[in-house]
Amino acid sequence: MEKNIKSELWDIAWCIQDIADGGWRKEHPPLPVEKVIYSEHSVTASDNGEEVSSRNSAHDISEGTVSVDIITSDILECKKCRLASGRIQAVPGIAIKGLPVLVVGEAPGADEDRMGEPFVGKAGKYLDKWLAAIGLERKKDVNILNVVKCRPPNNRDPLPDEIEACIPYLKAQISLLKPVVILTLGRFATSVLTGSEEGITKIRGKIYKYDGIPLVPTFHPSAVLRNQTLKRPVWEDLKLLKMILNKQLKG
Ligand code: SF4
Incomplete structure (x- = not known):
């Protein structure tokens, strides 16, 4: 299908959604990129851990030949951007197949850099409370990933070239995990996944x-x-997330 036809269908779908929501035309994100190219591998591995062969050539995730575990091990070894030099360790995230919810944050902080898991500091404990308030639990119902997998120095915002280097990992993880619903935390993660430049408010x-x-x-x-x-x-957003989740799981 030509891209402009897809784009028109995308607009029509949102138009119908707006009518269903009460008739006000809202702003919507652009048509997302349909395929994720994970360019680190030319492999023949699968999620059951079968053979892994050659690397370093473009590979299409949609062919089902790259696994979550391969992406995790690549992230742990990755030195594609300057953030590799300042980290204790890369933080690939919680990426367990079959969990319905995916939370996406910005980048690891000091606690995460030390522990190797996302959202383990004060903010992480607070996030766990939010999830518990809607009956969800990390690793049981919820995967957690960051846009950038290594800690930026002094917790500064990741730079555009660092995001560009790292984003194929997140896109590939999402393609393989296939969550039912995604919760983005903050302007940064939201902007990367929706394409919107608007502030989070x-x-x-x-x-x-x-x-x-x-x-x-x-x-x-x-x-x-x-x-x-x-x-x-935040409570309103969490209720919205739960409503979508319930609807999707029932439907
Ligand atoms: S931030 Fe991403 S691209 Fe940069 S070194 Fe870490 S894993 Fe690699």
């Missing part, structure tokens, strides 16, 4: 789609720890 409260998967943006737990007035909108 403006962008939250709506449902987006990443590669056909419903995506709910909300504030980053660290921001809410600093500003408790954000608790109410």
Whole structure:
């Protein structure tokens, strides 16, 4: 199908959604990239751990020949950008197949760099409370990934070339994990997956789609720890996430 036809269908689908939501035309993200090219491998491995062969040539995830475990081990060894030199370890994330919810954050902080797991510090404990409030638990119902897998120095924002180097890992992980719904934490992760440049205050409260998967943006737990007035909108977003999850699992 030609891209412009797909684009038109994408717009029509959102138009129908807007009518169903009450008739107001809202802003929506652009048509997502349909295929993820994971360019690190030319492999013949599968999730049951069978053979892994040659590397370093472009490979199409949609052919089903790259596994979550291969991506994890690649991230652990990766030196594609300058962040490799300052890390204790890379943090591939929690990526367990079959879990319905995926949380996407920005980048590891000091605790995560030390422990090798995402969201293990104060913000992570707060995130666990949010999930528990809607009956969810990390590793049981929820995978957690970051846009960038290594800690930026002094917790600065990742730079565009670092994101460009790292983003194929996240895209490949999402393609393989196939979550039912995605929760993005903060402007940064939301912008990377929706393509929107809007601030998180403006962008939250709506449902987006990443590669056909419903995506709910909300504030980053660290921001809410600093500003408790954000608790109410976060609760609204969590309820929205739960509603989508229930609907998708029933449907
Ligand atoms: S941030 Fe990503 S691209 Fe950069 S070294 Fe770490 S894993 Fe590799």
